[in-house]
Amino acid sequence: MLIGRIKENFPSHMFIGEESVAVGEKCDLTNDPTWIVDPVDGTMNFVHSFPHSCIALAVLYHKDVHIGIIYNPILEQMYTAKCNQGAFLNDKPIRVSEETDLSKSLVIAEFGTNRDTQKMESVLKNVSALMNKVHGLRAMGSAALNMASVAAGGADSYFEFGIHVWDIAAGALIIKEAGGVCLDTEGPLDLMSRRMICASSEKLALQIIPLLDQLKLERD
Numbered sequence: 502m503l504i505g506r507i508k509e510n511f512p513s514h515m516f517i518g519e520e521s522v523a524v525g526e527k528c529d530l531t532n533d534p535t536w537i538v539d540p541v542d543g544t545m546n547f548v549h550s551f552p553h554s555c556i557a558l559a560v561l562y563h564k565d566v567h568i569g570i571i572y573n574p575i576l577e578q579m580y581t582a583k584c585n586q587g588a589f590l591n592d593k594p595i596r597v598s599e600e601t602d603l604s605k606s607l608v609i610a611e612f613g614t615n616r617d618t619q620k621m622e623s624v625l626k627n628v629s630a631l632m633n634k635v636h637g638l639r640a641m642g643s644a645a646l647n648m649a650s651v652a653a654g655g656a657d658s659y660f661e662f663g664i665h666v667w668d669i670a671a672g673a674l675i676i677k678e679a680g681g682v683c684l685d686t687e688g689p690l691d692l693m694s695r696r697m698i699c700a701s702s703e704k705l706a707l708q709i710i711p712l713l714d715q716l717k718l719e720r721d
């Protein structure tokens with residue numbers, strides 16, 4: 502529905518959508534104006550009526566995110582950002598926390614939904630590597646809302662191996678506009694690399710990265 506309505510107004514634009522890729526469409530990020538759509542992020546939560554799922558939408562041009570929107574329709578929370586114009590929750594400005602000390606940080610270490618043995622072992626290694634080094638660990642089941650929580654200062658960092666471009670594109674801009682950082686665990690952010698860490702500061706992200714198991718995954 503979203504893609505159909507947007508196409509009526511922008512017929513030449515490109516689209517990448519979780520559901521479109523699931524039915525065989527290409528996941529090809531070019532320099533063209535591209536809308537990246539995840540109609541339901543946190544699907545497992547949605548199925549269980551756990552009110553932590555959302556719609557995530559990003560608009561990219563030359564592979565840079567220019568607009569990011571994450572909307573939780575259950576709790577009526579709308580996170581938005583435009584490039585160089587700040588980040589907002591329901592039109593009120595948001596900002597990342599000022600925490601830079603890992604031992605005082607609330608870190609989101611998402612489990613994911615893949616039950617592949619290597620993936621599950623990697624998740625457990627990361628949880629056990631971090632458990633006694635952080636103030637608290639969380640996993641709430643929506644990549645986009647996890648990023649929104651870091652942007653709004655409710656959590657200090659979130660990382661995951663196995664996410665897709667539609668899970669993180671909108672959040673990447675919202676985090677940046679809220680003053681935080683979003684990185685690949687092996688360098689600058691790469692939206693297609695299937696791994697990402699975001700944090701209130703680079704200083705905090707760089708304390709977490711060396712503790713993580715670098716799971717190798719096929720790119721989007």
Ligand code: LIP
Nearest residue numbers: 541542543544611613642643644
């Ligand atoms: C899911 C995420 C979840 C993450 C999974 C998956 P879906 O998205 O939001 O937090 O752990 O890797 O990407 O499938 O619900 O859109």
